[in-house]
Amino acid sequence: MPRNGHNISRRQISENALKVLYRLHKSGFKAYLVGGGVRDLLLGLEPKDFDVVTNATPEEIKKLFRNCRVVGRRFRLAHIVFGRDVIEVATFRGHHDQGDDKTSKSNASGRLLRDNVYGSIDEDAERRDFTVNALYYDISDYSIRSYGGGLQDLNAGVLRLIGDPATRYREDPVRMLRAVRFATKLNMQLDKAAAAPIRELAHLLSDIPAARMYEEVLKLFFAGKGEANFHMMQEYGLFQPLFPLIHNGIKENPKGPLNRMVQMVMSNTDARVIEDKPVTPAFFYAALLWYPLRTRAEEIAHESGLNLYDASFAAMGDVLEDQCRTISIPRRFTAPARDIWQMQLRFDRSQNTRAFKLLESPKFRAAYDLLLLRGEAEGGHTAKCANWWQSFVEGNDELRSTLVKSGGKTPRRRNRNPRRRRRSNEDSHSPESQGRDE
Incomplete structure (x- = not known):
């Protein structure tokens, strides 16, 4: 031309x-x-x-x-x-x-x-x-x-391989991931011949060096098409070789919080990329691996007799080691991921005067964002904890002091009905409300 x-x-x-x-x-x-x-x-x-x-x-x-x-x-x-x-x-x-x-x-x-x-x-x-x-x-x-x-x-708008697809995928299995990435990035249809061998050959990704897979994951999930890539990888069996812990967790409970968490992390990361906001692998991996971490912590607690809090610390190394077998996550990201996990364990225990100190932590914002996602994924007690912290973060000094005194309970809004307000004031002096700061 x-x-x-x-x-x-x-x-x-x-x-x-x-x-x-x-x-x-x-x-x-x-x-x-x-x-x-x-x-x-x-x-x-x-x-x-x-x-x-x-x-x-x-x-x-x-x-x-x-x-x-x-x-x-x-x-x-x-x-x-x-x-x-x-x-x-x-x-x-x-x-x-x-x-x-x-x-x-x-x-x-x-x-x-x-x-x-x-x-x-x-x-x-x-x-x-x-x-x-x-x-x-x-x-x-x-x-x-x-x-x-x-x-x-x-x-x-057709994505077609040069040569025999199975042979080309065997030469370099990463081409299967590139097929997914180009199809979503360029809004192209994957040619039937190119798509046909992928499910059968997806396991070959397990042979790719973990360091190379780290770079491929960045291209897949940090370019604004992460959610679309995730769904297409699930369709062709390409997600399991990269994230076996997450795949197994979703398979065991397809409607559980882990699946909801993965979906939210992908869509939120896409939104941040599109809005030109910073994204970090530390938060990405901490969020994706939170529920595999909880599962491993429960196993350790059952086997060793440790409480779940201490078992969670022991489980962090196991989960990161397992994930790094397929994706070599640099230490500069695994270390802050650990910090984000540790703060999840402290949120429940710090809905008092310790909340002010926790707020000053350099990893607070990332850990807080994960807590909000967990609240949305799990509901129940975690959602209540997330709501308390959201009120604390967004509130003024007066509201923060009230929240700290409430000992983990989000105060009700004042009612304009004098009778109901008087009853509420009487309840606040009840014996059950004493000692909450402790």
């Missing part, structure tokens, strides 16, 4: 990506903007990043750019660093069956462990996952190359 046949302008491409493209081109190499950047520009969306592909090897790229670092073992890439902006540059991929043990290797299930066979642009296109990603913007003449019917599929 020549320049006058598409809507992409260089003004829409980042200045740093253009610098990389032009330097490669002027040095005698082929250079293309590729994949999601081209796709999103054609759809009128703002690309999150711009990736470049070239016939230059990583070593040749490194010689051209002093700010280059070569990364990756399974899939070697050049990262051109401009402050916080990183332009990823890949060398045209060839077919892995044309390599040797040093450049290409796969395991028994077909997953590629090493993939550094270089080839031509045509071979590179065949190695792309979806046709809508096999789009190349040529910096030499500003034309677009489309492979496998990519432009037609983009216009038709």
Whole structure:
């Protein structure tokens, strides 16, 4: 497609990506903007990043750019660093069956462990996952190359894999998650052939390194489409390999508070992303894993004789360890998640003068937000506790003092009927109301 046949302008491409493209081109190499950047520009969306592909090897790229670092073992890439902006540059991929043990290797299930066979642009296109990603913007003449019917599929809103779907999923099981993410992000229909093998092959995600899965979860649930991705992952059996504890809990009690909590966390996270408000993995994992934590705490309490409060502290390490087997959550998020959990255990015990001290905790706001979600998911006593804390947080000094004296009971609003008010005043001096501060 020549320049006058598409809507992409260089003004829409980042200045740093253009610098990389032009330097490669002027040095005698082929250079293309590729994949999601081209796709999103054609759809009128703002690309999150711009990736470049070239016939230059990583070593040749490194010689051209002093700010280059070569990364990756399974899939070697050049990262051109401009402050916080990183332009990823890949060398045209060839077919892995044309390599040797040093450049290409796969395991028994077909997953590629090493993939550094270089080839031509045509071979590179065949190695792309979806046709809508096999789009190349040529910096030499500003034309677009489309492979496998990519432009037609983009216009038709169809997400189609290049090659045999089962084989491509076995090469890299994360492609199943990418299928879900692209379908919801781009509002596209997943091709029947691409969808057919997913349920059968979903278990292959268990073999993916936990560190890589952490990055994939961020893309799935922190980009404004988390709720839609969750439902689609449930439909295709992709949620269980990532969150086995949560999946098992929902399966045991589909109408229980855990399922309601997951739904609320997903929708609330989407809303915050859309409103450009901050979101953090610490709260996300603390909220999702709260009920698995409670289940494990009850097991420990039953086995050891500990009370539920102490058993909950013991259960925190077990739950995080189990989750980190599939998703490697960094310590900078697991530590505050523990703090959020610990404060859940203190809310019931601090509806008195200790509430003022709890309010000063740096993790109070996150823990308070989780308490409100729990109140909505559980109802009953938890809802009453959440209502008390909501009144305390939103109230003025006078109301807070009244709440503290009430010892966990939200005071009734004053009634304009003098008789009822007098009766209420008499009740407040009853023996049963004494000693609540204790």
